[in-house]
Amino acid sequence: MIRFFRHYVPLNLLLLVALEALILGGAIYVGVSARFLDAGAVPEDLQPLMPKALTFAGVMLALMTASGLYDLEWQGGVRTLLHRLGLSFGLGLVTMSLLFYFVPVLLVGRGAFLLSFGIALLGILLSRALFLRWARVGALKTRTLVIGTGSRAAHIEALLTRRGHASNVHVVGYLPVGGSHHFVDHARILDSDESLPLLARRLHIGEIVLAVRDRRGGGMPVQDLLACKLLGIRVLELSSFFERENGHLQLDSLNASWMILSEGFHQGMLRDTAKRMFDLLVSSAMLAVCLPIMALTALLIKLESPGPVLYRQERVGQGGRNFTILKFRSMCVDAEKDGQPRWAGQNDDRVTCTGRFIRRTRIDELPQIFNVFFGEMSFVGPRPERPYFVQDLTQKIQYYGVRHIVKPGITGWAQVRYPYGASDEDAMHKLQYDLYYVKNHSLFLDLMILSQTAQVVLWGKGVR
Incomplete structure (x- = not known):
């Protein structure tokens, strides 16, 4: 990488x-x-x-x-x-x-x-x-040794099995530490009396991943790990491994000390000014280009069902401040007639015919260009959620409030990397990608997300 x-x-x-x-x-x-x-x-x-x-x-x-x-x-x-x-x-x-x-x-x-x-x-x-x-044939794959055979190590095995040839890592084996239970394939557990540096040299290891939850009591071979690092072998925390390989911060392996000591989570006037100038220029250009599409969409919505063309909804923005988001109405007027907020489901029967099309092509999001133009949102950032869900998820999911450090966006890293969220579990998985964005956000990452958003629009990934 x-x-x-x-x-x-x-x-x-x-x-x-x-x-x-x-x-x-x-x-x-x-x-x-x-x-x-x-x-x-x-x-x-x-x-x-x-x-x-x-x-x-x-x-x-x-x-x-x-x-x-x-x-x-x-x-x-x-x-x-x-x-x-x-x-x-x-x-x-x-x-x-x-x-x-x-x-x-x-x-x-x-x-x-x-x-x-x-x-x-x-x-x-x-x-x-x-x-x-x-x-x-596995060219350019990094030969990796995992310290630990417990549930954390099993997460690595599951990730690499799921990604198959797409993975850039070849795990040579898992080295047991202490008396932990084995959750990985027993055939891949290394049984050797060699010291860690000698074993790493013999197996041509390029990096070592620490997948041990409890490191107290002298179970971790600290001196051997230091010797490996001095030999030029990379030593990674499990959180850093998932950040690199999966593009998210794994909540199961995350802790406050790692977040404090790791690089990232930077904010600054220079970056905020550059991002705001980018948002102003692009939103102005997109408004000029998209106005005919928006006018046609408004006409189709009006012809199909009674009610307002635009859907206004309160969302939580940067710093936890509420704002009103604008979208083309894609559901019937009484979609939440009982007053109870609900996640949108797969093939939701509340969605109109025009609404289904504009959701699939993301046209329903176009009015949010006005939110970007007025500075309430950015083009790229975590998707803003409703106050009801934010309050609920903040109590259930650790670090959920961190996503509000930056401005919410029309599209984001979670939107291009994870399917449409419709449950608390989906919200937890999407938060892992939002945390990665908050930690590593830059103009380069914003441009990558915008290019992948075009792919989402072309192939209709994650639509409900």
Whole structure:
């Protein structure tokens, strides 16, 4: 894993992006050169090719990201991969055609571009085939030793089993400490009389994860762990391991001392000002672009069912302050006629036909752009909840109030990483992702979340 602005990015993903960026940019050079091979040289009016290659690579990488082609946890087959590649390149052809029309300086000629486009598609198909084979043989996976065989170690085993080839970790084995019960596969428990440093060297261990709950009484081999660290082997707390591998803060392994001593949870005027300027610029642009869509949506809602077009609801914002959130009404007017707040359920019968469509496409969230413009929300942040649920969840779930340190958002890390929440248990799981965002939030992470939100809209993930 490589850390950018406090966010972990898998090394194999970075290598894949770099390889495909080179393929996409290089395709422009190869295509144009092949098109004018008979002439002996590329015409001067097409020079330089670098801006054209960079533009094409940037457009295609953005579209492929939005299509989910850089989601390492995606478990789709070859057919789905080809489907998403086809969508990305289809949208790329349309986007580049529009760019050529509005920015003629980027034009390389119809024949040269189509040739470059075909070369790029073939190159990406080849890189994907190599990447899938690479993932299956476990290239670049970190050889990891887990200290502990209890329930905490079992969480690691469950995570890696669930992720399969997508995981960047290969657990060599589990080393028992003290007399704890074994919750992991007994065949993977290491039985060795060697000292920890010698064992780590023999097994070529790259990192050690501490998955022991009770470390008192001298059960933890502190001196051996220090020796391993001095040999260049990374030593991680379980909370740090889950933060890196799962993109969330595991509540079961979290404690106040780790939160106090770990990096992150930074707030500052500079970052707040940059985020506010970003929100103002983007919200102004989106209001200009989305007003026709919003007007059509309002008309359809009005025609289908009586009642107001907008749904106003009190939510809890930054610092625990309440504000009124705006959404297009997607349910019938008497959805909570008994006055009791309820979670939205799967295939909820209170949702109208128009409401089901605007929920699936996230159009119902568009009025929240006004909340962003007026500073009550941000584009990216934890989703704001209703005061009733916040009061209830704060009493039930430890650290729930931490999510209110930052401004709530239209979209967030929990929204792109976890399905729609409809229970207290879902709220607990989503809080783990919200805590990760609060700890590591940056403009880089915000841009990543926005790109993954486009993927959620395209494929309708987490819709109810």
